[in-house]
Amino acid sequence: MTTQPNDGLNYLDLYPRMREKLNQCFACQRLGLKPDLPRFPAQGSLRHYFPEMSLNGDGLCEQCEDSIRAKLL
Numbered sequence: 054m055t056t057q058p059n060d061g062l063n064y065l066d067l068y069p070r071m072r073e074k075l076n077q078c079f080a081c082q083r084l085g086l087k088p089d090l091p092r093f094p095a096q097g098s099l100r101h102y103f104p105e106m107s108l109n110g111d112g113l114c115e116q117c118e119d120s121i122r123a124k125l126l
């Protein structure tokens with residue numbers, strides 16, 4: 054299951070190089086803008102489709118980290 058809006062993926066089809074500005078969660082495959090990027094052109098539209106998402110050291114987004122931790126505890 055993915056929560057990624059299709060128009061965001063269409064955007065990446067049009068501008069594949071933008072993918073390097075994104076983090077992808079290892080578990081849920083969700084995409085999000087890497088935090089603390091220097092400003093770059095088209096940042097606004099990219100941010101619109103892909104809100105900032107940080108990954109932990111294992112490549113997991115916060116949601117997945119939380120749900121995995123909840124299962125382990």
Ligand SMILES: [Zn+2]
Pocket residue numbers: 078079080081082083113114115116117118
């Ligand atoms: Zn995730």
